[in-house]
Amino acid sequence: MKKIQWIFCLFLGLGVAGCSTAPTESLGEFRETVYVEGYLRAGNPVSGLFVGTTMPLSSVYDRDASALSDALVTIEADGVSYELSPVADRPGYYEQPDLIIESGKTYHLSVTTGLGVATAQTTVPIAPQVSGASALLIGGDAYRVTWEGETKGGYVTTRKSVELLEQIPLATQFGRFGGGFGGGVDTTGLGALRDSIAQADQWRFLQGSSLSLNPGQFSYYGIYSFAVYALDENYGDYLISSAQDEAALDEPRFHVTGGIGLFASMAADSVVFRVE
Incomplete structure (x- = not known):
């Protein structure tokens, strides 16, 4: 997971703003972007879903400083919408203990912040x-x-x-x-x-x-x-697309609309x- 976190931090710092490979040219204007990170595990409640923002490339990434604790976070399954609650003493983290994840179901995530709405979905695989x-x-x-x-x-x-x-x-x-x-x-x-x-x-x-x-x-x-x-397709795509030349800075496949990050699921x- 260390490499995953390192790559995430890199892209959080980039703020998904376009940049040139020429060292003398400007990196362009920083655009703050919503970042989500959540892993659904079959048989477990929803916990540890993080919502934050990207930070300028010139700054040191600080997860707490980038956290958004006032977002409206919902997960919908089978036509029922569940609102996640902020986790006490953990800035940016959300949970919903009443929503138990099931294999074979598709879960739709919606994150509403002052920056707009970020959405993603994952279909939980069947355990091997x-x-x-x-x-x-x-x-x-x-x-x-x-x-x-x-x-x-x-x-x-x-x-x-x-x-x-x-x-x-x-x-x-x-x-x-x-x-x-x-x-x-x-x-x-x-x-x-x-x-x-x-x-x-x-x-x-x-x-x-x-x-x-x-x-x-x-x-x-x-x-x-x-x-x-x-693993679901989101997690597999992210891992494979992250196996690249780190100097190229190609963006991994996030499967998040209106933001970046990873909303994935797994069953064990x-x-x-x-x-x-």
Whole structure:
């Protein structure tokens, strides 16, 4: 997610004002633009939807300073409109605990501010069916996770610890003279960290249907979960279009009308296994 946030900050600073590649020419007049960022997760209420504005390229981006806490934010589904409420002590964030997201439904977002109206929509994908063995044996074969499903945006994955037990001795992991990374960072897709599982940027597994975890990627015995998130088209388009030459500054595909940002959805299934 760090790279996502970095790219967002870059475009928030640009204010989507056109600029020339010639270093001696003016960047043009700054035009403040509405920015939205919201992720709907199947089975969960609406929370953490952010509304703000872009800032001049010459300024340091400050999320709180750019936040808009007086916007009218609504999400419509099945002909019913839900108004989101500002989150206390979190400038620019909105929530609606009564709206539980469902796979297969389309949700329409409307954000009304003094700058106009920004709209977006997302159709929540169906969660994939994830399967894997009940245990990974240290010193044994790799643990293979597979999944089936349909998605327009692809998949991202994440591994999390559920219950950590004693630390695995290095000699058990890698042999008497071995060594290496033990898997202390339990994140792949949504965290966008380059750990021993990911080995690449977060969109590497967008069209994948399986993943193998090696015993050497774990530092502790215990119980772990491995989740696979099916992404909607908005999220998939954003990730793919963001994989570009950062010097080119081509605008990612946002799928937001009247503003910029990302209004996306996802649905997950997971498998729980023991490392023993």
